[in-house]
């Protein structure tokens with residue numbers, strides 16, 4: 228089982244946002260749909276290990292997010308819907324830092340930067356980037372290392388058609404290598420060429436299988 232969630236409850240300041248009593252997801256690609264404010268980003272961020280919550284989240288029945296924080300985070304990557312970077316740092320510097328944490332090789336960094344066209348501008352400060360340029364940096368970092376699960380929040384917003392095609396190709400390539408994906412999107416990724424194993428609707432504080 229890729230992901231096992233038990234007694235999951237996420238609240239902000241005692242306001243409950245999402246409850247998942249029990250969920251088992253085998254390796255695969257999952258799409259989380261839902262209206263603005265339904266809790267999609269909160270769910271992905273929590274699985275990515277960025278937010279506190281009540282309950283348990285296991286990866287491969289081996290690593291629990293709070294009990295084994297380092298090996299868990301080494302295997303779960305995440306790209307924000309609207310990434311914000313310290314504006315004085317270059318993408319190159321940020322990518323090097325994340326690459327080290329994710330144990331990515333120089334070759335992998337160089338390949339991804341070239342594929343996504345990030346190497347054309349990555350030495351300049353991120354404060355000078357358009358939103359699409361920032362988004363491509365976040366997407367690049369989600370592919371670093373050897374993740375078992377890649378979480379992409381609104382992966383298609385602000386990127387152009389060419390970058391979207393490159394992203395699809397990258398996802399296909401990793402799917403073929405056994406990597407699982409969690410995608411949150413308003414856009415109809417279900418109608419795209421991406422194979423989606425299961426769709427969930429995030430609604431009324433619950434995850435419903437569609």
Ligand SMILES: Nc1ncnc2c1ncn2[C@@H]1O[C@H](COP(=O)(O)OP(=O)(O)OP(=O)(O)O)[C@@H](O)[C@H]1O
Nearest residue numbers: 239240244261262263264265266267268269270308
């Ligand atoms: N840091 C926070 N503090 C308090 N409440 C928050 C915080 N972040 C999100 N929320 C609330 O949690 C709920 C879920 O927000 P979330 O961003 O997860 O939704 P979403 O489904 O990703 O929305 P969108 O499609 O607009 O990105 C919303 O009601 C939001 O107001």
